[in-house]
Amino acid sequence: MEWPVRTFLKASLAWLAAGVTLGVAMAARPAWTVYRPAHLHALLLGFVAMMIFGVAYHVIPRFSGHALHAPRLARAHVWLANVGLAAMVTGFALRAAGVRWAPALLAAGGTLAALGAYAFAWNLWRTI
Helix, strand or coil, X not given: CCHHHHHHHHHHHHHHHHHHHHHHHHXXXXXXXXXXXXXXXXXXXXXXXXXXXXXXXXXHHHHHCCCCCCHHHHHHHHHHHHHHHHHHHHHHHHHHCCCCCHHHHHHHHHXXXXXXXXXXXXXXXXHC
């Protein structure tokens, strides 16, 4: 299995654990439901999207019969997606805590995650 595939699958599982842990914490302490956006993004962009990225990077080249168009871009995508999501989750949590610069962190993380998603779409489009 190639490095981006393996890394996205492992990151997906790590984000699943983080999201579920935050969900259990919110269930145990209802006041922590202010962290719901962080919980949802950890699960949806972390677990679900990264699982899709990893599986797609593995199967699309095989199903299409073509090598991945830009393997280095897939490696960059791993970093963009994970760093971006970590910044977003942190930004959501800090915004709930009233930290003044949290929206800037949230915007930066969202931008990185979006750039990663655009890179993914372009890379697979060119592969197909």
